[in-house]
Amino acid sequence: xxxxxxxxxxxxxxxxxxxxxxxxxxxxxxxxxxxxxxxxxxxxxxxxxxxxxxxxxxxxxxxxxxxxxxxxxxxxxxxxxxxxxxxxxxxxxxxxxxxxxxxxxxxxxxxxxxxxxxxxxxxxxxxxxxxxxxxxxxxxxxxxxxxxxxxxxxxxxxxx
Amino acid sequence: xxxxxxxxxxxxxxxxxxxxxxxxxxxxxxxxxxxxxxxxxxxxxxxxxxxxxxxxxxxxxxxxxxxxxxxxxxxxxxxxxxxxxxxxxxxxxxxxxxxxxxxxxxx
Numbered sequence: 656x657x658x659x660x661x662x663x664x665x666x667x668x669x670x671x672x673x674x675x676x677x678x679x680x681x682x683x684x685x686x687x688x689x690x691x692x693x694x695x696x697x698x699x700x701x702x703x704x705x706x707x708x709x710x711x712x713x714x715x716x717x718x719x720x721x722x723x724x725x726x727x728x729x730x731x732x733x734x735x736x737x738x739x740x741x742x743x744x745x746x747x748x749x750x751x752x753x754x755x756x757x758x759x760x761x762x763x764x765x766x767x768x769x770x771x772x773x774x775x776x777x778x779x780x781x782x783x784x785x786x787x788x789x790x791x792x793x794x795x796x797x798x799x800x801x802x803x804x805x806x807x808x809x810x811x812x813x814x815x
Numbered sequence: 816x817x818x819x820x821x822x823x824x825x826x827x828x829x830x831x832x833x834x835x836x837x838x839x840x841x842x843x844x845x846x847x848x849x850x851x852x853x854x855x856x857x858x859x860x861x862x863x864x865x866x867x868x869x870x871x872x873x874x875x876x877x878x879x880x881x882x883x884x885x886x887x888x889x890x891x892x893x894x895x896x897x898x899x900x901x902x903x904x905x906x907x908x909x910x911x912x913x914x915x916x917x918x919x920x921x922x
Contacts (some may be wrong), residue, residue, distance in 0.1 A: 689888075691885060691888035691889070692888060692892075692893060694888075696892075696893060696894030698892065699892070699893070705919045714910065714912055714913075716909070716910065716911045716912050717908075717910040717911075717912070717913070718907075718908055718909045718910070719908045719910075721910055733893065733894075734820065734842055734843060734895075735843075735884055735895075736880070736898045736899060737843065737847065737897075738901070738905070738906045738907065739905040739908070740907070740908050740910070741905065741907055741909050746907075749840075749908065751898075754853065768880055768881050768884035768885075768898075769881075769884070769898075771908065771910075773913065775913070778913075791910060791912075791913065809838075
């Protein structure tokens, strides 16, 4: 079972509980076309758009995995479903998109047929340099993972 | 209301129009209309399964979203198709941190 550990430093560069508490479980990700869609494009002799990098935040409060919708649209991905999102303003219809999530640090690739397109504009991880959060990894993905949150040690671990 | 989605510029923008429901524009207009028109019958015969719909046609029903998606991708490639859970209530997604604006991470 592949394991990934992340030790989080605080603004002063120290490991410990402060950095992890402030930043959360964040790691680099790249949003790519789902392979089934990439294959369809290849059969049509159309170019396959390059993946778009950013940061993903593990969000145990999110029931499903969410991706910043403009990124999915930039990749010219068609939605394949609709779900009802529960927001402060009430229930809204949101599109479901197929996508491949690549984690460069580990080489992991997850093909998700039903990521939720949401608006993550303005959500950033204030690291140096600041980077946009482009995805929330929800409990649907975590259902296949083992995750450890070591607050006092200032690190988190995932394995799947 | 039928509208062109501005600013997309992808394949979908050239192929389809969309409707606006609530806060979200829905590009799967035909398929969603078909599902709503046939929901009672689908519930009676295929409740709990996932419908694969292309245009105004029910292609089949499947046990999981992933199975329906794979079949849709195999048959229709990059053309629009809908995978819809056949259920009384719409599937819901929760993301409370994003809703209350407590998502941004910082040190």
